[in-house]
């Protein structure tokens with residue numbers, strides 16, 4: 661477990677640009693060190709803001725897009741092409757404009773895909789796909805992702821792990837179906853906390869006033885069942901990327917104040 665580090669940016673636009681620059685460097689370094697890189701994408705406003713900033717960044721051409729595995733932390737279980745799907749939104753923000761290898765874009769099944777409306781079967785299939793990508797050097801049934809991105813919801817949910825729901829209590833399976841989510845749509849697929857914690861680095865993104873309470877709660881010692889974001893950490897690094905509004909209720913001393 662790595663203790664959280666907090667980085668605060670002036671506003672959400674700057675946060676997205678800085679996170680995109682950070683991610684480009686991380687991918688390039690991982691590709692240099694290991695030949696390829698793996699990133700787990702998140703849905704939500706901040707995750708898509710980061711992808712849009714990445715699409716705009718001139719340095720995006722430093723990434724070898726053909727040697728990048730992309731996974732998802734969660735998906736809204738809807739038909740293929742639905743505008744609310746995290747995959748649809750990631751395509752619009754970035755993926756349609758970079759030369760990714762389609763075989764390395766690991767999409768969670770839609771509700772009209774090979775498993776039909778059976779979200780549990782779709783979750784199991786994603787677990788199998790993750791398991792096939794994990795090697796002996798990995799720490800369990802999922803690969804050691806280089807970076808796993810998570811948007812933090814105003815209720816402290818991450819991926820589709822909502823406070824107090826069964827998915828956040830899962831300790832065995834790496835992927836589960838979520839039924840009855842409090843945020844639409846009610847049916848979702850999600851990595852679990854053990855799968856999230858297999859990542860080398862976990863980056864949590866939160867911008868805006870409506871995220872301030874969630875960030876303060878998760879970073880002040882709340883339990884992961886009540887505040888799932890508190891249970892999301894990486895093996896080598898846990899990075900909270902915030903804007904000033906989201907950081908406004910953090911306990912004093914949790915991050916170095918701006919020097920000027």
Ligand SMILES: O=C1O[C@H](COP(=O)(O)O)[C@@H](O)[C@H](O)[C@H]1O
Nearest residue numbers: 702703704705706811812813819
């Ligand atoms: O529904 C979801 O919400 C969270 C947070 O989204 P945000 O818009 O409040 O930033 C997101 O991380 C998750 O992937 C998504 O499915």
